[in-house]
Amino acid sequence: MTLVLKRQENMEILAVLVGLFCVLQSNGIEVEALENGCQNFQSHTVMLQEQQSYRSSFHFQPPKNWLNDPNGPMWYKGVYHLFYQYNPYGAFFGDVMIWAHSVSHDLINWIHLNHALCPTEPYDINSCWSGSATTLPGKGPVILYTGIDANHCQVQNMALPKNLSDPLLEEWIKFAQNPIMTPPDGVEGNNFRDPTTAWLSHDGKWSVIIGGWSNNQGMAILYRSEDFVNWTKNQDPLYSTERTGMWECPDFYPVSVNSTDGVDTSVLNEGVKHVMKAGFNSHDYYMIGTYVPEMEKYIPDNDFTGTSMDLRYDHGKFYASKTFFDSVKNRRILWGWVNESDSREDDMEKGWSGLQSIPRHIWLDRSGKQLVQWPIEEISKLHGKKVSLFHKKLDSGSIFEVQGITASQADVEVVFELPELQQAEFLNPTAVDPQLLCTDANASIKGRLGPFGLLTLATKDLTEQTAIFFRIFKGLKGYLVLMCSDPSRSTLRDEGR
Incomplete structure (x- = not known):
C-alpha cells in the first residue's frame, strides 16, 4: 500500500538578485585590519527560467551557481545571518571559493547581500574556505575561516565587522596579521581546516578546534587564546581516533540533559552533555559525551x-x-549542505547546484544516547492550502493519489496505523546496517510489514518517482521502524535530467 503525491509542472520561483560588489569591516578587538575587496568576484544578476521544475521553494538556495558548506550561522541585532561556500563563476565546485552572505528575520525568507569574504591576500588568495562565527561578549561577532594561501596551504584567518551598529553586517575586514594559526608540526598543509565556533572555558580563555589528520588519526586540534588574537596549540587534541579519516567541518557544542532548549556554546555545568561532530567518508557523524575542561579532554x-x-x-x-545557538528562542539550530546527484553537465545546464537543508531544531533525546531534530516552527510560514484526509483504508498493494495539491512541493504529515504488528519480521539492530538494508530491500521488495509510504514527484504513469517508505520489524526489546528512500527511479533521462 502506497500513498502517491502527483507531480505538477507549475512552480512559483522567487528570484532574489545578488548584489554586485562587496566591501569590508571591523570589530571591538583592537587590531589593524585590511579591506576585503570583492570587486573581482561580482555575482551578476541572472534571469531564472520560467520553469525550473527541480528548483526548491522550501530550502535555501542562491539565485545561481554552486553552493556548499554553511558557514558562520548566527543571530545579531534582530537578524539571522547565513554565510556559505559559493563559486561566483559557475554551477560547480570552483578553484576559488568565497563566503556568500544572506540574512533573514525568520530563517525562511532570505535576502542575498554582497559577498562577505573573497580571496584577496596571500593567506587566502586561493580560496576562503569554511569556518564559524563567534560572538564576543560586549564586542560583537568575529569570523574564523580557513584560507588557502599562495602555497596552497590551509591556514586560519580572522575577519571582523566594519560597523557593529549595522544589523546586516554588510561589510567585513580581514585582520592585518593573518594568518593567526598555521599547520602545526606533524600536520600536513592540506589537513588543517574548518575552525569551529569558539567557547569561553573555565579559566577565562577562548578555545576552538580545527579539523585535522596526523599519524593516521582524525582529530579535533585544540587551540586556546586569552584575547582571540594570539592562539596557542594545546599539547594534545581535544579528541582523536584511528578509526576515521581526516576530520572536516567539526562542530562542538553542549546540549541540555533535561530540556529541549538549546544552550550557549560556552555553557558548562552538570546539566549538559557535549556533542562532538566530524565529517568524514562524505557523511556527518557525532558522539555524545563529557567535556573535562581541566584536562582539556572529551x-x-x-x-x-x-x-x-x-x-x-x-x-x-x-x-x-x-x-548555532539561537538566543531569541533558546534553541540550537542545525544547518547542513544538501549535495545533489546531478552530473556536472546537468548542473551547468540548469545554472545552479546545491542547497541547504531546512533548518532544524536539535536537542538531546530523553535517553541521553542520541540527538533529536525537527524542522523549525517557522517552516509553517511556507504552508499554503491545506489538504486533509482521515481514516483512509489502504489495502495491500493499493495506490492512492492525493487530490487537491496544486503545487509541485508540499509539506506532508501522515500517520499510518498498522493493527497487526505481531506479523513483523525479527531484526537484530546490532547486527544490521540500516542503510544497507534500505538499499538491499528497496521499495520494490515486499516484506511482512512494508514497504508502505509515499511516492513523491511521481509522473502520471509512475515511470518516474521517488519512494519514501517504511518497514516494521520486531526487535530485541520492542518494535523497530526503518525509514528509507529509493531514488532508483527518480530521474527521467529523456528529459535531460
Whole structure:
C-alpha cells in the first residue's frame, strides 16, 4: 500500500538578485585590519527560467551557481545571518571559493547581500574556505575561516565587522596579521581546516578546534587564546581516533540533559552533555559525551567505530553541517549542505547546484544516547492550502493519489496505523546496517510489514518517482521502524535530467 503525491509542472520561483560588489569591516578587538575587496568576484544578476521544475521553494538556495558548506550561522541585532561556500563563476565546485552572505528575520525568507569574504591576500588568495562565527561578549561577532594561501596551504584567518551598529553586517575586514594559526608540526598543509565556533572555558580563555589528520588519526586540534588574537596549540587534541579519516567541518557544542532548549556554546555545568561532530567518508557523524575542561579532554559515551553503526545526523544527502545557538528562542539550530546527484553537465545546464537543508531544531533525546531534530516552527510560514484526509483504508498493494495539491512541493504529515504488528519480521539492530538494508530491500521488495509510504514527484504513469517508505520489524526489546528512500527511479533521462 502506497500513498502517491502527483507531480505538477507549475512552480512559483522567487528570484532574489545578488548584489554586485562587496566591501569590508571591523570589530571591538583592537587590531589593524585590511579591506576585503570583492570587486573581482561580482555575482551578476541572472534571469531564472520560467520553469525550473527541480528548483526548491522550501530550502535555501542562491539565485545561481554552486553552493556548499554553511558557514558562520548566527543571530545579531534582530537578524539571522547565513554565510556559505559559493563559486561566483559557475554551477560547480570552483578553484576559488568565497563566503556568500544572506540574512533573514525568520530563517525562511532570505535576502542575498554582497559577498562577505573573497580571496584577496596571500593567506587566502586561493580560496576562503569554511569556518564559524563567534560572538564576543560586549564586542560583537568575529569570523574564523580557513584560507588557502599562495602555497596552497590551509591556514586560519580572522575577519571582523566594519560597523557593529549595522544589523546586516554588510561589510567585513580581514585582520592585518593573518594568518593567526598555521599547520602545526606533524600536520600536513592540506589537513588543517574548518575552525569551529569558539567557547569561553573555565579559566577565562577562548578555545576552538580545527579539523585535522596526523599519524593516521582524525582529530579535533585544540587551540586556546586569552584575547582571540594570539592562539596557542594545546599539547594534545581535544579528541582523536584511528578509526576515521581526516576530520572536516567539526562542530562542538553542549546540549541540555533535561530540556529541549538549546544552550550557549560556552555553557558548562552538570546539566549538559557535549556533542562532538566530524565529517568524514562524505557523511556527518557525532558522539555524545563529557567535556573535562581541566584536562582539556572529551570523553565520549561511545567512541567512533568507523562503521555504519556510528551515530549520524542524517542518512541522506547531508554534509558539512553547522549548528548555532539561537538566543531569541533558546534553541540550537542545525544547518547542513544538501549535495545533489546531478552530473556536472546537468548542473551547468540548469545554472545552479546545491542547497541547504531546512533548518532544524536539535536537542538531546530523553535517553541521553542520541540527538533529536525537527524542522523549525517557522517552516509553517511556507504552508499554503491545506489538504486533509482521515481514516483512509489502504489495502495491500493499493495506490492512492492525493487530490487537491496544486503545487509541485508540499509539506506532508501522515500517520499510518498498522493493527497487526505481531506479523513483523525479527531484526537484530546490532547486527544490521540500516542503510544497507534500505538499499538491499528497496521499495520494490515486499516484506511482512512494508514497504508502505509515499511516492513523491511521481509522473502520471509512475515511470518516474521517488519512494519514501517504511518497514516494521520486531526487535530485541520492542518494535523497530526503518525509514528509507529509493531514488532508483527518480530521474527521467529523456528529459535531460
